[in-house]
Amino acid sequence: MKHSRLSALLLLVLAVSLVVSACGGGNKNTDSPATGSSDVAPSKAAADKEPVTLKISSWNPISQKVIEKFEQQYPYITVEPDQIADQYREVIRTRIISKADMDIVWMFPNQMREYVDQGVLMDMSDEAWKGNYLESAVQLGTVEGKTYGVPYNYYAVVIFYNRGVFNDLGLNVPTTWEELLDVSEKIKASGLAPFVTGGKDAWATQFMSSGNFGAYQNKDPLVFEKLASGEKKWTDPELADFFGPLSELVDKGYFLENSVGLGNAQVVQVFKEGKAAMYPMGSWALDEFPADFKEFEVGAFPIPLNKAGEPLVVNLISDNIFTGISWSKHPEEVKLFMDFIAQPDTAKLWSEDTKSAVTVVGGTSPTYHSIAEELTKSIESNVSTIFPSLTPSMEPAYFPMLQQILLKQKPDLAKLMEEMQKAQEKDYK
């Protein structure tokens, strides 16, 4: 008798705890908005407005300080940040198909382009704040003359390097392709691997070839639109050397041996252990080197794929386009938020808080990281373009090619460009 009652009680506890843990999983990452005295007078009309909740979906955290300042200025609006760290495109796709309640949604550039024809996005072409942003940023959010949003943060595609190794070998930061090869040869001669880049996380290994995008755009800003529409082809002669730099580095043995199976997290670990001198990556990886990283001094320089005499074009990655959903229940509040973040002092706050540069002109804080000054200087002293996004069928075709090259399979580079073109044709409208 006692046995069955005890087991019944245990079962009940188990069932209840299962239910509670399933329901309690709701995110609690919204701290209660700052109350207390505000130094910005709330807009007059706000006093008699019904409370509004503005949902913002993003893949990285939204700056909490900016949210607090916005809620101070408009007390009737509560911002509900919704961070989706994984499978972002798939989750948003599901919500759009089911016309879920959304207001502001970050979109990747090629993701945004998918939805433009479907009437999913608010048209922001006539908003006054467009002028506050870098032109290339507005261009990224514009399709066929209509602006649907602007990307906010930008990162640069760089090579992180071990300053200790460079100092010991008396090396200078390279600014041309020839200088980079020279530096690599000297590092290899000293017994250290020049580069580490892994291979398992192909998105992380693409920068030595994707770095070419900047040079192509510098010559023709619309080259990627033309590739997407069929006006240009990946097999055209200007693009023939796309995989050239990467192949050259592999052929000269400048990548760490046996490292193709490393995922990005492991690559960072290997670089931090000093097993390679250089690590190509986007500057968001500055987070990996916080102030207490003391193993060696880290520096960063833009990837010099340019031959001597050609300009060094810095690739800026800016892809978090703030868009408004056309069926949002609060279009006015969406516009208020977009206007708010376009102001340079809000942008500076965001830049400090998210430790990155922003596309609002004059909105980047000069102190968002200890390397920031060196990096911002080299970015600003060179030409820069914004990294394009490729159409959806490109990456599954492109990324395995990188692995083939890194694996020293020596694929025919012309054939690879043909495969890229074939993949591009699958996305022709």
Place this chain on the structure above:
Amino acid sequence: MRILNLKTFLLFLAPALLLYSLFYAGPIISGLYYGFTDWKGISFSANWIGLDNFKNVFSDPLFATALRNMFILAVIVIVVQHAISIFLAVLLDQKLRGVVWMRAVIFYPAILNTVVIGYIWSYMYSPFVGFLPKFFESLGLDALANIDWLGRPDTAIYAISFVIIWQYTGYSMMIYMAGLQGISSDIYESASIDGANARQKFFKITLPLLVPAITVNTVLSVIGNMKQFEHIWVMTQGGPANSTQVFGTLIYQFAFKTSQPGYGTAMAILLSILIMLVTVSIIRVLGRWEVKQ
């Protein structure tokens, strides 16, 4: 017992029928439809393109890779896994000290989360930072220590197979133990009286009488391995250089990463047909070997 009346009968049936239609029948039927279209996955509209998707699948070089890997997984994993689990089942069927604990330890990986297993094993395989290379190094086996198991096209699929065998050996061992329980000990006794040794007992008595269990286990394993997705996706994502692609990863890639879910659905349909064909063949072949006690 008589059915009260048709209406009550249908009302009781309705909830289950509803769930079944919404989550099984509905998607299967709509899947069959979309496999013949060029559906882009955003709206529900799509253009009928007949057998074009299927033609493209057959001419896709990745299809050949997927078939090859599926063959490796289905044959190698099953042969090795089941040989080991039959051996373990016979071994642990005896009354040894701590045998229950041993069975639990061997079975344990089967209930662990596959994604966690994938991540931990891919870390273990990692050159420079992983356990396996450091272990080989400490044994002085530098040649083995330098192999990038998951990063080389020629070793990746086998490295993944090992993890799958590691995870599911305990599971098939349990099914074989259940099969062993069904063999009456009288047969073994009379064989001993006739002078049979342990090896003869195993090959002439145990194995033939285990054939029903082998059939069940093999069919389950084959279906599971042909549908394989999680291990490969977590450990190599179909790489390096598409060398570990299987149907599961290709379908996921086409359905969700590129905007070609119609093509992905066509692949899924092909996979289902293949699984059905293989399963029926296995049951037929193994059924002929069944020996009744």
